[in-house]
Amino acid sequence: MVPLSHYLALSVILFVLGAAGFIFRRNIITIFMCIELMLNAVNLAFIAFSRSLGNLDGQIFVFFVIVVAAAEAAVGLAVIIALHRNRESLNIEDVDSMKM
């Protein structure tokens, strides 16, 4: 059986990749996918713990996260499409009109 630490290591790697991509990438779609990546890294950690501790709470949490992620994808993609229509660009640095 694969030990818990392997799962957690994978989860950390995925999360750090997601976080790094979220900060350093400029394409909004990529950033969006990075967020999904982080969510799934967390999901993996939840599942691993649930399995290892024999407690179903973690799995239930994962369902919640998936639902939220689905809703977020729907809204987020709609926002990105609206943004693209207005700005003709998907570069995150073009979206700074809140700056004073």
Place this chain on the structure above:
Amino acid sequence: MNLEILLLLMVLPPLAGAALNGLFGRRFSRATVSFIGCGGAGLSMVFALLSAWIYSTSASQPAPFTHSYFTWIQAGELHANYALYYDRLTLIMTLTVTVVAFLIHLYSRGYMEHEGGYYRFFTYLNLFLFMMLTLVTASNYPLMFVGWEGVGLCSYLLIGFYFRKKSASDAGKKAFIVTRIGDAGFTVGVALLFWTFHSLDFQTVFKSVAALRQGEFESVLTAVGLLLFLGAAGKSAQLPLYVWLPDAMEGPTPVSALIHAATMVTAGVYLVARSSIIFAHAPSALIVVGVVGCLTAVFAATIALTQNDLKRMLAYSTISQLGYMFLACGAGVFAAGIFHLMTHAFFKSLLFLAAGSVMHAMGGELDMRKMGGLRHKLKITHATFFIATLAISGVPMLSGFFSKDEILAGAYEGPLGKPLLFWLGTFTAALTAFYMFRGLYMTFYGESRVELETEHHLHESSYKMTIPLMVLAFFSVVAGWVSWPKAWHGSEAFDRYLDPVFTPATEALRNVSPEHIGGLSPGALMGFSILAALIGIGVASWWYLKSTDIPEQLAERYADLYRILTHKYYVDEFYNWLIVRPLRVVSEKFLWHVVDQGAIDNVLVNGTGSGTAWVGGVLRRIQSGNVPSYATWVLLGAVLWLLYIFASHG
């Protein structure tokens, strides 16, 4: 009918009139407004007469009648009900007030005919009457204070009636603020009374005071007496708080007649007379009352000598006459003070109303130097003014003579009378006769000095104004006959009538200072007062009818004295320098520039704003608008949070 219902019916009609006119008067026609206003006052007078009759024929009199209508204040030991008090003193006050007020309401119909704010005027006038009746019928000090402040409010509103004129609104404020100083004394005095006797009801307090041995609680009662007198001095324009009354002449003339001559300003005398038993147990306070009254009488009379403004001259004369009333109270002859209060109400309101009639004819002119010879054109006004002048000067057989004579006799032989008070009072009587006849001659006699254009419009006022004048003239003649003097083998019936009210006080005073023996006889005293009046009239006739150049020569020869008198002893200037200017400077330099602009505006208000702006200026650097940098912050925050959790759980 029951007295308790009659009393309510006497007090309430003016309130109803004020409410109707005040709420809907703007939409009423002038006829309706004056009908409601005069109707309120008239009903009140009718019920005042009825209550006087019922009370006089009831079995219980002369004991005071009281009736409590409802509980007004109940807080711990303090009980104050809406309760009315009716005895012989109240009877005289209500009759005087309602009769004069009704006549002045009638007069106002004519006087205010061409003025704006007609309904406003009648609203205030009715409200004033209601408050005045509350004042004189109240059966405890708090309720009396309601009336006291109410008449002050109406006085303020009516002085500032022509509020577009700055001098009028300033005069209103001055009256309100100066009387406020006195009111503070009233309030503290009443609180002290409550602290000592645990009640503010007249009957309870007076009984407890009357039961005291002479000298018991004397220091507290002296303080109470002095504080109450401070209130009375504010309201009744005595030294040193008299300065508001001459300025109060900015109001319409009927107001000067009703409020600032006949009724409201006598409230202080009423307060002292009502609390006579308290003063009787504090003789030193009573001496202060008498001395201040006497000084005010002389002081105001000397100022009146040189005034050229008709109404101002009358105002100083009012102050002087009020001084007489306090002199009477201070000498321990309260009944004489009330007697003079009554006769003065008639002849002084008549003088003011006649002056108003002159003013009406002259198109608002009040300077007597621009009058003269008016007696041919204003026959009724002249006749009534003449009668009132005779009355106030103390010419025998007219009302003022009897009351003034009683006061002067009392000043000499009353329980606390002193010869010096008598001589000063007699001197004032001569001055009074002089300046009143001077006014009469300057206005109605001699060559006409009226400007041509005004001369053209000169006319006698309508019957609406002259009828009240004639009725008041009638009272000015006969009102004194109710008290035939002792010197003429009379019984002084008016004083005997008031004896049940004042006997406890006069007896207590007799214990302090036993009867004076010797000195001048009542006949001699009366002789001096008649002589004083005749000298005053004679000199005035000589200077202002025959050799009219004498006054100018005198004014030139005694230029310094003349200047002091025409500037009213520079009292207004002195108060300005002592109180108003320092207050202004402190308010402007410290309270305005330092506290308001510096501390509040700059430090607190602008400080909050600029402080927030500064913090915001620092924090806004975080808001770069760059999403990745936000993400970095979020991440950083999450990491810090996690570190904190790990650290705190070891």
